[in-house]
Amino acid sequence: MLAGGVPSLLADAVVHDFAARGWQSDQRFAESLLRTRLGQGYGPMRIAAELGAAGVDDALIRSTLQDAGCDWLKLLRRVYKRRYDESAVGPKEWQRRYRFLAQRGFTSEQIYSVLSEVLAADEPPTP
Numbered sequence: 001m002l003a004g005g006v007p008s009l010l011a012d013a014v015v016h017d018f019a020a021r022g023w024q025s026d027q028r029f030a031e032s033l034l035r036t037r038l039g040q041g042y043g044p045m046r047i048a049a050e051l052g053a054a055g056v057d058d059a060l061i062r063s064t065l066q067d068a069g070c071d072w073l074k075l076l077r078r079v080y081k082r083r084y085d086e087s088a089v090g091p092k093e094w095q096r097r098y099r100f101l102a103q104r105g106f107t108s109e110q111i112y113s114v115l116s117e118v119l120a121a122d123e124p125p126t127p
Contacts, residue, residue, distance in 0.1 A: 026056050030064040041079040044072060046105020076106050076114050094119070 004011065018024035030051055037047045044065050051061045084097065094115060101111045 026060055027064070029054070030056050030060055034064055034068055038068070038070060038075065041075065041082070041104060043076065043101075043105035043107070043110065044070075045107060046103075049105070072106065072110055073113060076101065076110050077117075079104060080114055080118070 015024060033051060033054070034047055037050070048061050048065060051064070052058070080097075080101065083100065098111055098115060101114075102108070
């Protein structure tokens with residue numbers, strides 16, 4: 001079977017050889033992808049899914065995300081503010097914004113937290 005125009009057995013042998021020489025590292029790949037995706041405003045679920053699809057071990061994915069030291073809520077707020085200037089209005093708009101943030105890879109808990117902050121800011125003060 002061909003992988004990228006190269007027989008898969010040959011591709012596997014080259015990757016293992018590179019790993020043995022220290023030229024290829026799943027950890028460095030995971031850290032690099034993490035930095036790139038954080039800069040693009042992606043959340044932990046999306047990053048973990050991409051790393052998993054690339055064949056990175058689950059334990060390495062978890063440790064890479066934990067070691068990132070990222071404030072996911074702060075990142076989510078920045079992504080939200082960059083995308084939406086005005087506050088959420090009505091349930092349909094709230095759902096649309098929720099879906100957008102979920103597609104970016106943030107957890108439901110993170111999204112609810114930020115959207116609740118926005119909705120709370122919209123409410124008039126109670127007398």
